Amino acid sequence: MDITLVFILGLFLALVGVIPPGLLNMTAAKISLKEGHVRGIMFSIGVCVIVLVQTYVAAIFARYLSKHSEVIDVLQRVAFVIFILITVYFLFIAKPQPKQQIEPKIKSKHSRFFQGVFLSAINVFPIPYQAYMTITLASYGWMTLDQFNIISYVSGAATGTFVMLYMYIFFFDKIKSKTLTSQKNMNRIIGGITGVISIVTLINIIKDF
Numbered sequence: 001m002d003i004t005l006v007f008i009l010g011l012f013l014a015l016v017g018v019i020p021p022g023l024l025n026m027t028a029a030k031i032s033l034k035e036g037h038v039r040g041i042m043f044s045i046g047v048c049v050i051v052l053v054q055t056y057v058a059a060i061f062a063r064y065l066s067k068h069s070e071v072i073d074v075l076q077r078v079a080f081v082i083f084i085l086i087t088v089y090f091l092f093i094a095k096p097q098p099k100q101q102i103e104p105k106i107k108s109k110h111s112r113f114f115q116g117v118f119l120s121a122i123n124v125f126p127i128p129y130q131a132y133m134t135i136t137l138a139s140y141g142w143m144t145l146d147q148f149n150i151i152s153y154v155s156g157a158a159t160g161t162f163v164m165l166y167m168y169i170f171f172f173d174k175i176k177s178k179t180l181t182s183q184k185n186m187n188r189i190i191g192g193i194t195g196v197i198s199i200v201t202l203i204n205i206i207k208d209f
Contacts, residue, residue, distance in 0.1 A: 003152035006143045010156025011163070013133050014051070016193060017126065018164040024119060028165045029172035031112060037169055039112045044165035046116025048158045051126060055157040056150065058130035063145040065131070066138055079132055080205060083198040091191035130157060132197075139204060 018025055024047050032040030134153065137143045143153060 003148055006137075006149050006152040007156035007159075009137060009142060010055070010153040011160035012156075013130075014055075014157040014160030015164050017129055018161050020193070022123075024116075024123060025165055025168040027119065028116075029168040032169040033172065035112075040169040041166070042110075043112040043116040044162055044169065046113040046118075047120040047165060048116075048162045050117055050120035051161045052154055052158045054120075054124070054126045055130045055154045058127045059134050059145065059150040059153060061127075062131045062134035062138065063150070065135060066145055077205060080198060080201040083194045083201060087191045087195040087198055089191075091188065091195070126157075136200065136204065 028040050028044050028047070031043050134143070134145070137153075138145055143149050
């Protein structure tokens with residue numbers, strides 16, 4: 001499998017995962033607005049260091065699961081139910097919450113780097129997300145789970161995360177007043193993303209019958 005394609009897939013899937021406003025991208029944007037782009041970028045680099053580790057762990061876990069198809073079958077069904085529930089929640093249940101202003105208190109560039117490391121480390125969602133995506137890509141034959149492909153995918157995921165954080169840093173001030181950044185629309189985006197993932201998961205389940 002072409003490692004360039006694997007890199008692009010990792011980049012794209014990471015972009016999708018970081019598009020909705022969350023703790024990491026919103027913190028990066030606010031740091032940039034209040035303290036300058038350099039500190040926002042340092043925070044983002046700290047985030048991406050952990051993303052590298054998390055995605056690698058996820059890929060290794062996916063490689064293990066690929067050798068145990070019975071476990072994958074169970075996980076696919078569990079993942080399908082979870083993604084359906086998340087989709088229903090964000091599309092029909094979640095209500096916009098009042099915006100809270102977060103005042104950054106840490107000033108040094110090194111502190112911002114380690115803040116990025118810490119906040120990314122406590123955000124464990126990328127591990128199951130990337131493990132599932134890696135298994136899905138492997139099941140379609142779009143990547144193999146050898147060491148070179150895993151390294152390429154992990155590099156793409158870290159790059160995609162940084163690109164999206166970079167976009168938040170440099171464009172958030174221009175788009176923050178737009179309807180795109182309203183929580184209602186963000187809920188729809190998150191619900192739409194998980195809805196698509198649910199459909200892909202359902203197709204994989206049906207194929208196994």
